[in-house]
Amino acid sequence: MNIKQRRTIRKYTQQPVSDELLNRLIEEASRTQTMGNLQLYSVVVTRSEAMKERLAPAHFCQPMVTEAPVVLTICADFRRTTDWCLQRKASPGYDNVLSFINAATDALLFTQTFCCLAEEEGLGLCFLGTTVYQPGVIIDALELPELVFPVATLTVGWPAEQPNQTDRLPLQAILHQETYCPFTPERIDACYTEREALPENKHFVEINNKETLAQVFTDLRYTRKDNEAMSEGLLAALVCQGFIK
Amino acid sequence: MNIKQRRTIRKYTQQPVSDELLNRLIEEASRTQTMGNLQLYSVVVTRSEAMKERLAPAHFCQPMVTEAPVVLTICADFRRTTDWCLQRKASPGYDNVLSFINAATDALLFTQTFCCLAEEEGLGLCFLGTTVYQPGVIIDALELPELVFPVATLTVGWPAEQPNQTDRLPLQAILHQETYCPFTPERIDACYTEREALPENKHFVEINNKETLAQVFTDLRYTRKDNEAMSEGLLAALVCQGFIK
Numbered sequence: 001m002n003i004k005q006r007r008t009i010r011k012y013t014q015q016p017v018s019d020e021l022l023n024r025l026i027e028e029a030s031r032t033q034t035m036g037n038l039q040l041y042s043v044v045v046t047r048s049e050a051m052k053e054r055l056a057p058a059h060f061c062q063p064m065v066t067e068a069p070v071v072l073t074i075c076a077d078f079r080r081t082t083d084w085c086l087q088r089k090a091s092p093g094y095d096n097v098l099s100f101i102n103a104a105t106d107a108l109l110f111t112q113t114f115c116c117l118a119e120e121e122g123l124g125l126c127f128l129g130t131t132v133y134q135p136g137v138i139i140d141a142l143e144l145p146e147l148v149f150p151v152a153t154l155t156v157g158w159p160a161e162q163p164n165q166t167d168r169l170p171l172q173a174i175l176h177q178e179t180y181c182p183f184t185p186e187r188i189d190a191c192y193t194e195r196e197a198l199p200e201n202k203h204f205v206e207i208n209n210k211e212t213l214a215q216v217f218t219d220l221r222y223t224r225k226d227n228e229a230m231s232e233g234l235l236a237a238l239v240c241q242g243f244i245k
Numbered sequence: 246m247n248i249k250q251r252r253t254i255r256k257y258t259q260q261p262v263s264d265e266l267l268n269r270l271i272e273e274a275s276r277t278q279t280m281g282n283l284q285l286y287s288v289v290v291t292r293s294e295a296m297k298e299r300l301a302p303a304h305f306c307q308p309m310v311t312e313a314p315v316v317l318t319i320c321a322d323f324r325r326t327t328d329w330c331l332q333r334k335a336s337p338g339y340d341n342v343l344s345f346i347n348a349a350t351d352a353l354l355f356t357q358t359f360c361c362l363a364e365e366e367g368l369g370l371c372f373l374g375t376t377v378y379q380p381g382v383i384i385d386a387l388e389l390p391e392l393v394f395p396v397a398t399l400t401v402g403w404p405a406e407q408p409n410q411t412d413r414l415p416l417q418a419i420l421h422q423e424t425y426c427p428f429t430p431e432r433i434d435a436c437y438t439e440r441e442a443l444p445e446n447k448h449f450v451e452i453n454n455k456e457t458l459a460q461v462f463t464d465l466r467y468t469r470k471d472n473e474a475m476s477e478g479l480l481a482a483l484v485c486q487g488f489i490k
Contacts, residue, residue: 001246023420026419028248029248031248031249032248033253039419042421043421044421077419084428084437088457089460091463093463094472096472096473098479112277113248132347171268174275174284175290182390183324185332214330222338
């Protein structure tokens with residue numbers, strides 16, 4: 001597993017991704033640890049052009065969604081387990097926030113094992129964090145029933161690009177010994193100065209007419225206004241899917 | 246990456262896990278895709294006996310927590326990014342539910358890459374889903390500030406057992422083509438009958454005086470009463486950590 005070389009791939013060749021390969025990778029990824037061995041997730045495979053077109057707006061119409069040979073939507077799923085219980089004289093109680101977090105956790109761990117396996121196989125992937133921005137669009141398109149909620153989307157194909165790797169923060173930015181070590185101004189500088197000095201980031205600040213890289217995030221990419229509006233939408237979708245009363 | 250052979254390991258040898266190895270694996274896992282390259286997670290390393298004792302009750306005092314050489318608590322973390330913004334004349338707006346889900350997603354994807362790398366290295370791991378059951382205990386013990394929330398715990402060590410692999414549901418239980426395919430009673434049978442027929446599961450039903458395997462889950466392992474009480478606790482902790490107003 002060559003994690004050191006990994007990068008997100010957004011452009012794919014015309015070579016198809018076979019069902020045989022896809023199913024093998026999904027089956028292998030299902031060895032991932034899962035709560036009570038319940039496997040609280042499901043994968044919806046999108047290959048049809050029509051469905052890709054329906055999903056695209058949920059992902060801000062990023063071109064990967066319609067251009068990739070396969071799109072996978074991975075869902076937190078307590079529906080199947082609940083149906084199993086109902087068929088087996090058992091009274092399920094999984095229509096609550098804890099159960100959503102449990103199922104989302106299962107789904108995301110499964111997703112990442114799939115990513116590791118698929119990248120090891122030479123496939124290129126793009127993880128779409130937009131999945132939770134407008135979940136209602138995805139829920140409608142994929143006909144997700146109550147107790148099923150989309151938490152991750154992957155566009156999958158054979159790489160047609162080899163982009164530069166992005167940087168990462170130094171280990172001290174993410175690592176804490178025994179207790180959480182607060183971030184003093186000096187520690188923030190030590191974590192971020194190198195990143196801020198990268199030519200591509202300086203350029204990014206400049207073309208956006210901002211003073212600092214952080215302002216590009218707070219004022220343009222991930223604004224309070226958008227976050228608060230999408231938080232409302234997310235909660236409404238959780239109510240709609242039966243995880244919140 | 247030999248995912249087909251993976252199993253959860255709960256017993257560890259006395260051999261230590263070096264900081265060098267641990268840091269290398271954490272650094273490699275940080276190549277995982279992350280929202281806007283913000284790396285919205287942190288890892289708190291527990292090696293001290295005293296801290297393991299403090300964390301144990303949050304995990305129902307399962308013996309792995311105090312017996313493992315290392316315990317890792319992985320947190321959704323918008324604190325560092327928020328502090329960075331505050332130091333850089335930017336106005337962060339990450340005290341909301343969407344931001345929690347974004348950071349939890351980042352944290353769980355990172356966690357699973359770490360798991361894949363660590364298992365490839367020969368380490369044994371146990372993922373503790375209990376992390377979100379009583380998050381307040383962990384938050385207090387690890388002194389997690391606002392906008393930091395524990396989402397995963399791993400006990401880590403060199404394996405001192407080789408347990409049998411657990412079964413998994415057939416692929417049709419998790420896979421849907423184009424739209425979500427509802428679970429009819431026949432489909433539930435097709436997904437679960439083999440599992441229910443396993444001698445260990447029949448035994449499990451019998452010793453618990455239940456009629457079906459599903460009842461062991463609904464009546465004993467994951468009850469509505471517990472789930473609803475812990476959902477309240479989870480929401481209260483999210484308020485306390487500043488992700489819900």
